[in-house]
Amino acid sequence: MGFNRRQFLGAAALAGAATTGLWPGLNSLAAGKTVREFRLTAKAAKINLGRGPSFLALTYNGQVPGPEIRVKEGEIIRVVLTNQLPDGTTIHWHGLPVPNPMDGVPDLTQKAIAPGRTFVYQFEARPAGTYLYHSHVGYQLDQGLYGPLIVEPRRDGRAFDREFTLMLEDWAMVNGGGPMARRRRPPMGRGMMRGMMRGMMRGGGRGAPLLEPVYDGFAINGRVYPATRTLAVKRGDRVRLRLISPSSSTIYDLRLAGHRLTITHVDGQPIRPIKTDVVRIGMGERYDVEFTADNPGAWLLAAREVGWGEGGLRIEVRYQGVRAKTPTPPSFDSNLLFATYYDLRAARPWTPPSGGGRRFYPQLLSWGMHSPYWMINGRVWPRAETLAAARNDSVRLAYANRSPMAHPMHLHGHFFRLVNPKLDRRFWIKKDTIIVNRMQRLDVEFVADNPGQWFHHCHNLYHMVAGMANSLIVK
Ligand code: C2O
Numbered sequence: 001m002g003f004n005r006r007q008f009l010g011a012a013a014l015a016g017a018a019t020t021g022l023w024p025g026l027n028s029l030a031a032g033k034t035v036r037e038f039r040l041t042a043k044a045a046k047i048n049l050g051r052g053p054s055f056l057a058l059t060y061n062g063q064v065p066g067p068e069i070r071v072k073e074g075e076i077i078r079v080v081l082t083n084q085l086p087d088g089t090t091i092h093w094h095g096l097p098v099p100n101p102m103d104g105v106p107d108l109t110q111k112a113i114a115p116g117r118t119f120v121y122q123f124e125a126r127p128a129g130t131y132l133y134h135s136h137v138g139y140q141l142d143q144g145l146y147g148p149l150i151v152e153p154r155r156d157g158r159a160f161d162r163e164f165t166l167m168l169e170d171w172a173m174v175n176g177g178g179p180m181a182r183r184r185r186p187p188m189g190r191g192m193m194r195g196m197m198r199g200m201m202r203g204g205g206r207g208a209p210l211l212e213p214v215y216d217g218f219a220i221n222g223r224v225y226p227a228t229r230t231l232a233v234k235r236g237d238r239v240r241l242r243l244i245s246p247s248s249s250t251i252y253d254l255r256l257a258g259h260r261l262t263i264t265h266v267d268g269q270p271i272r273p274i275k276t277d278v279v280r281i282g283m284g285e286r287y288d289v290e291f292t293a294d295n296p297g298a299w300l301l302a303a304r305e306v307g308w309g310e311g312g313l314r315i316e317v318r319y320q321g322v323r324a325k326t327p328t329p330p331s332f333d334s335n336l337l338f339a340t341y342y343d344l345r346a347a348r349p350w351t352p353p354s355g356g357g358r359r360f361y362p363q364l365l366s367w368g369m370h371s372p373y374w375m376i377n378g379r380v381w382p383r384a385e386t387l388a389a390a391r392n393d394s395v396r397l398a399y400a401n402r403s404p405m406a407h408p409m410h411l412h413g414h415f416f417r418l419v420n421p422k423l424d425r426r427f428w429i430k431k432d433t434i435i436v437n438r439m440q441r442l443d444v445e446f447v448a449d450n451p452g453q454w455f456h457h458c459h460n461l462y463h464m465v466a467g468m469a470n471s472l473i474v475k
Pocket residue numbers: 092094134136284410412455457459
């Protein structure tokens with residue numbers, strides 16, 4: 001397929017970056033790596049989730065979720081993105097530590113791609129794992145601009161018979177999606193609520209950030225149950241599920257009826273396999289789980305929405321040859337195994353770095369009770385702090401959540417390790433997104449080894465847009 005002039009100019013600009021040494025990803029192209037090219041067009045399209053009304057969403061290539069990008073570790077991903085939206089857009093490769101100019105944060109790592117323009121993203125796919133890609137402009141993520149991104153290991157140590165990728169999605173089924181829906185308010189006491197409403201009246205003029213929407217379409221891979229595609233298994237199968245949450249404002253507790261799940265990877269990174277009944281997954285998180293199909297029947301994998309009540313996210317798992325009409329739902333009230341972050345251990349020990357300096361950054365997560373803003377250390381993006389680190393410094397972020405909601409905090413360009421005071425440091429797990437529960441204290445630590453200015457924010461999209469973000473400069 002030929003380049004048009006604009007695409008050619010884009011590619012030429014990138015080649016220029018490589019010769020000035022700004023972009024290490026491109027140099028390795030010369031080393032004869034395989035390049036996998038994907039073409040994505042961002043455009044509005046009418047969609048239907050198999051239940052409920054058809055409505056206008058934002059899509060990649062006319063579908064939700066966007067097409068799966070699946071490559072092998074070490075290959076070069078090249079995405080030619082054409083913007084047919086009326087607004088600017090970008091793509092962020094959530095979780096993958098790409099070179100900074102490829103990170104897709106508007107006004108931080110690149111200018112938003114203007115309507116009608118094309119941009120070429122290109123970077124090496126490393127390390128292996130389960131990721132997602134999504135727009136990083138405004139509320140576009142909650143209007144449908146996301147898709148799965150899978151980097152397969154060169155050799156997979158784990159044997160399984162079937163693998164399914166499940167995107168867990170919260171939809172408002174109205175033209176324009178989440179930002180056009182009815183609003184809901186954080187769960188909190190009446191006094192707080194009154195304060196907040198007063199604030200909204202005062203501050204809530206034009207351009208004020210939106211409260212979270214009321215969702216009415218909890219979908220898996222773009223389908224609402226029972227229109228979801230049934231997962232067909234055979235007795236004796238080892239089944240792997242790659243659970244990915246592109247949801248904008250919903251945390252789920254997931255459970256598969258009739259089976260216990262084994263978590264093998266968090267945010268794409270291997271852990272010591274651990275059994276659980278319930279998997280809690282926040283916005284931007286990924287869990288790879290496995291189960292053995294040893295209990296023939298028709299079962300539901302279903303979620304409870306944390307904090308807001310019953311959600312309706314579900315999908316059927318059906319054994320070959322089973323006749324049962326209706327699948328059995330999981331119960332959430334018995335005595336359940338619930339693996340928390342602190343129960344998890346890294347699959348392999350690592351060597352904590354020595355040498356580099358140490359930085360300590362307290363991150364107070366709070367809420368302007370009298371304003372519609374969400375803050376880190378009392379500041380609202382873009383008038384936020386800039387955290388600084390020299391290359392290879394160890395950086396600790398000490399979160400303190402002084403607000404009535406959980407915040408899945410996400411750092412770009414790096415994996416961090418969850419500081420687990422009860423555990424040998426060499427087994428701290430690696431993640432890129434971590435839920436900080438209300439009134440919780442929690443620390444993460446990482447080596448600042450990816451130069452550039454990186455976005456750091458709450459992955460509740462409505463909190464992010466309402467200011468809960470800052471940035472980290474690695475020099
Ligand atoms: Cu998944 Cu800053 O994003």
